[in-house]
Amino acid sequence: MNGHPLDRLFRPQSVVVVGASPKGGYGLRILRNMRGVGFEGRLYVVNPGRTEVGGVRAYPSLGDLPEAPDAVAAAIPAAGVPALAAEAARVGAGSMVVYGAGFAERDDAGRALQAELVAAAEGRLPLIGPNCLGTVSYRGRAALWGIEMPYVHAGADGTVALAAQSGNMALTTMLSGRLPAVGYAVSAGNQAVLDLADCLEYFLTDPGVRVVCLVMEGLADLTRFRALAERAAERDVAVIVLKVGRSAGGEAATVAHTGTLAGRDASYEALFRQTGVYRVDDLDEMVALCSLLAVPNRPRGNAIGFFASSGGECGLTADVADAAGVRLADLDEAAESALAAAVPPYQRPRNPMDLGASAWGDRDSYYAAARAMGECPAVDVVAFSGDAPTHSDPLDEFGWPEMMGGAGDAAAELDVPVVLLTMTTDVTPELGELARRNGVVLLAGARPALRAIALAGMPRPSVRAEEADPTDSATRRSAAELLDGRTGALTETESKRLLTLYGVASPGGEVASDADSAVAIADRLGYPVVGKLHAPGVAHKSDIGGVEVGLADAAAVREAFHKIMRRAAAALDGRDGGPPPGMLVERMAGPGVELIVGGRNDAAGSLVVLGAGGVLTELLDDAAGLLWPFGRDDVHAALSRLRVNALLGGHRGSPPADVEALADAALRVGRLLSDHPEIAEIDVNPLLCRPKGEGCLALDALIVADPARKGGAD
Numbered sequence: 001m002n003g004h005p006l007d008r009l010f011r012p013q014s015v016v017v018v019g020a021s022p023k024g025g026y027g028l029r030i031l032r033n034m035r036g037v038g039f040e041g042r043l044y045v046v047n048p049g050r051t052e053v054g055g056v057r058a059y060p061s062l063g064d065l066p067e068a069p070d071a072v073a074a075a076i077p078a079a080g081v082p083a084l085a086a087e088a089a090r091v092g093a094g095s096m097v098v099y100g101a102g103f104a105e106r107d108d109a110g111r112a113l114q115a116e117l118v119a120a121a122e123g124r125l126p127l128i129g130p131n132c133l134g135t136v137s138y139r140g141r142a143a144l145w146g147i148e149m150p151y152v153h154a155g156a157d158g159t160v161a162l163a164a165q166s167g168n169m170a171l172t173t174m175l176s177g178r179l180p181a182v183g184y185a186v187s188a189g190n191q192a193v194l195d196l197a198d199c200l201e202y203f204l205t206d207p208g209v210r211v212v213c214l215v216m217e218g219l220a221d222l223t224r225f226r227a228l229a230e231r232a233a234e235r236d237v238a239v240i241v242l243k244v245g246r247s248a249g250g251e252a253a254t255v256a257h258t259g260t261l262a263g264r265d266a267s268y269e270a271l272f273r274q275t276g277v278y279r280v281d282d283l284d285e286m287v288a289l290c291s292l293l294a295v296p297n298r299p300r301g302n303a304i305g306f307f308a309s310s311g312g313e314c315g316l317t318a319d320v321a322d323a324a325g326v327r328l329a330d331l332d333e334a335a336e337s338a339l340a341a342a343v344p345p346y347q348r349p350r351n352p353m354d355l356g357a358s359a360w361g362d363r364d365s366y367y368a369a370a371r372a373m374g375e376c377p378a379v380d381v382v383a384f385s386g387d388a389p390t391h392s393d394p395l396d397e398f399g400w401p402e403m404m405g406g407a408g409d410a411a412a413e414l415d416v417p418v419v420l421l422t423m424t425t426d427v428t429p430e431l432g433e434l435a436r437r438n439g440v441v442l443l444a445g446a447r448p449a450l451r452a453i454a455l456a457g458m459p460r461p462s463v464r465a466e467e468a469d470p471t472d473s474a475t476r477r478s479a480a481e482l483l484d485g486r487t488g489a490l491t492e493t494e495s496k497r498l499l500t501l502y503g504v505a506s507p508g509g510e511v512a513s514d515a516d517s518a519v520a521i522a523d524r525l526g527y528p529v530v531g532k533l534h535a536p537g538v539a540h541k542s543d544i545g546g547v548e549v550g551l552a553d554a555a556a557v558r559e560a561f562h563k564i565m566r567r568a569a570a571a572l573d574g575r576d577g578g579p580p581p582g583m584l585v586e587r588m589a590g591p592g593v594e595l596i597v598g599g600r601n602d603a604a605g606s607l608v609v610l611g612a613g614g615v616l617t618e619l620l621d622d623a624a625g626l627l628w629p630f631g632r633d634d635v636h637a638a639l640s641r642l643r644v645n646a647l648l649g650g651h652r653g654s655p656p657a658d659v660e661a662l663a664d665a666a667l668r669v670g671r672l673l674s675d676h677p678e679i680a681e682i683d684v685n686p687l688l689c690r691p692k693g694e695g696c697l698a699l700d701a702l703i704v705a706d707p708a709r710k711g712g713a714d
Helices: 025-035 079-091 108-121 167-175 196-203 223-234 258-262 266-275 283-293 311-323 334-342 363-374 400-413 429-437 446-456 474-485 492-501 515-525 554-570 613-621 632-640 659-675 705-714
Strands: 014-020 040-047 056-059 069-074 097-098 133-136 142-145 161-162 182-187 212-214 238-243 278-280 303-308 383-387 417-419 439-443 509-512 529-532 547-551 582-587 593-602 605-612 623-627 679-689 696-698 701-704
Touching: 014 025, 014 303, 025 040, 025 069, 040 417, 040 613, 056 223, 069 079, 069 133, 069 142, 079 097, 079 108, 079 515, 142 605, 161 196, 182 196, 182 529, 196 212, 196 223, 212 283, 223 238, 223 266, 223 623, 238 266, 238 283, 238 547, 266 278, 266 623, 278 283, 278 303, 283 439, 283 446, 303 311, 303 363, 311 383, 311 446, 334 363, 363 383, 363 400, 383 446, 400 417, 400 429, 417 446, 439 446, 474 492, 474 582, 474 659, 492 529, 492 701, 509 515, 515 529, 515 554, 515 582, 529 554, 554 582, 593 659, 605 659, 623 632, 632 659, 659 679, 659 696
Parallel strands: 014 040, 014 069, 040 056, 069 097, 161 182, 161 212, 212 238, 238 278, 303 383, 383 417, 417 439
Antiparallel strands: 133 142, 133 182, 509 582, 529 547, 529 582, 593 605, 593 679, 605 623, 679 696, 679 701
């Protein structure tokens, strides 16, 4: 044991199953599973009506046991669980697993029952569940698992840890014949007390764990998860997440464009990217990526050297690789020469390499091809294809041992992984075992396999401290005064005043109440100017024709004022009270790239969104999110994923944009959001990124205040 509070759950010396009965059910199955994984500790049963169950002595209650158990398996109906948890805490039990349903997942009565359970356990008794299948610690030889489970991982000293809210998905993954040896598996259920973050924290205390797989619907505390993910990165433990529910709509109606761009899933996407967590789309991808990251030689990048005894498989792999983001490496002269020596003279060395049908089943050909490609500096992963579907047995009659043996011999001499990539996911179990014996990674299905290679080869961010300096107290106080008591959308001038306090500049301008004052302001600013509707409660002025640009003289300004007032009158018809509308007159900005920089505050924290700006923001759907805190490098990485990034570098003769000023603006917006949780949303759209050295200007801005959020902490 390592002294962690969850040691008694995952490495128990004594376990009691409450409710075990000879009739079967979870209790009896847990006893069988404990024996199946080789539990060597002390096993008890609590059943007042029995003296023994399944060969294990039974006691009337927890208080009658000869010791305080390390783990309690509660295989009883939901109604009795809170009282049992209270008793377990009272006798000094170390942990508890609750399997029964009928708690918060069901109805109001269930939620009340779960609240009782939490009150009985929290702070005194680490508890998994309720509504779960339990826990398996193959490394600790303990299986508090309520249904049938695989014993194949027992005694294997597995390096993979798995935790899922869904018990069925946890079991499905454990049962996969392609998954590396599992060390821990958890079905977390309702997560009433312990959640996936608690499991991750424990897994990171075991130096034998190299990969952690998590299947989640959501996280209660993203800040804590972030710290754990950064700890995993420091220890070179790969964290793979399959998050379900990413297609759901936003949590609430939004006012700003960024609220639409930053849907419910955006904070998770940003969190995973910034901490180096690998995000997968389904279980096939998760199993494939886990297999690839569990090997001693992880991929150096996402460039493959590929060969097969089929031209069709070479062509299909090239197509799928391109779509998945995997590159076919350029072979150097040495690799081409080595390949030429291994194939018939009519075969031209290339990548992907068709070895020809004559190479099938030839150990030397597969060794030579894998070795040649693996020694090429540009190759990060060596992959070869071949399929052995369900009805392919016995494999030794089809040349598989020879091919796998040759590839395995090469793998033992290389510092990159050697992968067998099958075209379909229909794979006979014998092939997986043959691959394992030879040190070859089996990735089943062209798409999940290549997607896993792409993910494994992505550059991982370095763990870094927050770059931005804390805001000075005077600035923070001034901003708080501007926000004090405000609810809903601030006017553009108020929004820009807040942004200016935090160092995000905007064009000079003033609000005019009539056409004459609009002309006077324009005369002072210098032409050309822009005229914009100034009216509280109008968030998107362009939608109602409330913006006129390129006003070159006094006549144009006067005409624009009257147009905007007529449109405002139509749009605001029926609204009572409030000041009369006016027109904001601003100096028209010069050339640059229009972007959107904004964000929101919610339960996940402060999220900043960068993307293509102007009126096409939502249409283009070209945006990336960053979860605060983040640094300048994170901003540059986010920009690199955007299509609009091509314009920032200088497109078709246009000058390069001031990307450093853009990064600075994103950092300042992040700091503003973080400093003031009462800001629900920020929209700087467009933010004009001017040529290099000229900075950025907030041409339009919208800030939405919600004082109810202020108590949510910084």
